[in-house]
Amino acid sequence: MDARRPRRSGYRDGVRRDDFTGPADLRAMQLMASRLWTPTSRFHPGQLAWSRYVQPVDPAVTAPDEAISLWRDGTAVVGFGWAEAPDWLEVQVDPAHPEVADEVALWFEEWSDAERQSVITMEGDVMEAALDRAGFEPRREEPWITHHVLDLAELPDVPAVDGYRFRHVEPGEARVRAACHAAAWSDDAPSPVDEAVYSALMAAWPYRHDLDWVAVDASGQMVASALVWLDPATGVGLLEPVGCIPEHRGRGLAGAVTLAALHRLRDLGARTAQVTPRGDDGYPGPQRLYRSLGFRPTARTVTWTRALD
Ligand SMILES: CC(C)(COP(=O)(O)OP(=O)(O)OC[C@H]1O[C@@H](n2cnc3c(N)ncnc32)[C@H](O)[C@@H]1OP(=O)(O)O)[C@@H](O)C(=O)NCCC(=O)NCCS
Structure with missing residues (x-):
């Protein structure tokens, strides 16, 4: 023991x-x-x-x-x-x-x-x-x-991004969805997310594939993603995580796929979205991204x- x-x-x-x-x-x-x-x-x-x-x-x-x-x-x-x-x-x-x-x-x-x-x-x-x-x-x-929230009544429209379209993931797509996540999240160290890990995530409450959104390029490859977890009891959807693979960054894809996911969240009756990016200056990009979509800070961790x- x-x-x-x-x-x-x-x-x-x-x-x-x-x-x-x-x-x-x-x-x-x-x-x-x-x-x-x-x-x-x-x-x-x-x-x-x-x-x-x-x-x-x-x-x-x-x-x-x-x-x-x-x-x-x-x-x-x-x-x-x-x-x-x-x-x-x-x-x-x-x-x-x-x-x-x-x-x-x-x-x-x-x-x-x-x-x-x-x-x-x-x-x-x-x-x-x-x-x-x-x-x-x-x-x-x-x-x-820093925790941020967005009132979904104030959700901006989803902008078009030339050469890409947005859709939600289907239940049988764990392998390609995992590859998209891992390619976006391997800047510092290889991501542990593979097909088996993603399948377990998809089986976990309160995952819903219709709130798991991706941007796909002209060839159909998933290149950016935004996963929202809806808590039906509170009507609050948590955005966790968002990612864009390095070759496709800086084109507005992360912001647009996030908005696409949040529109589905609102269609499902949710009122509020939450996201919890770094609040310090060591990694400011994601916070800037979410604020550009209308998220506002509430409280920080210590x-x-x-x-x-
Ligand atoms: C953060 C990340 C998702 C951004 O993807 P992206 O498709 O390049 O983002 P967008 O093009 O939609 O950017 C929208 C806005 O976010 C901000 N932003 C995004 N990345 C930024 C960075 N590295 N530094 C500063 N600002 C950044 C900018 O304000 C940008 O607006 P602009 O076009 O006017 O400059 C991507 O770099 C990534 O996957 N990083 C690794 C995973 C990660 O950190 N995810 C977020 C935490 S959950």
């Missing part, structure tokens, strides 16, 4: 903690994110699906250097911690249960053996006080994400770190 792992589950103050046991728990985390969604809340349910399935993964278990715990009050999830690695924690806690924030910080401390640990949270989030109590310090200058002796 992994020495880092604390007790498997436990009760404290009526709230129970359990280790992740598979897709039903991911769905429960997504339902919490949906229930708590605001323009400034940490997660959209689509983000959790994307984050979980964007690399090869066994849906039933966490990776050896990964841990996920859920805190429940009765049957409702009121917080989760997702240690993507010993030095990196993703977290969301129901503001009505601030005590769970301390529990998550303690759980991460017990599980992690990293000398330097980081937690990313929204500015003003219920986690901040708990992180402060646990000895973490805010690093506002470290790269951050990375909190602590170094253990």
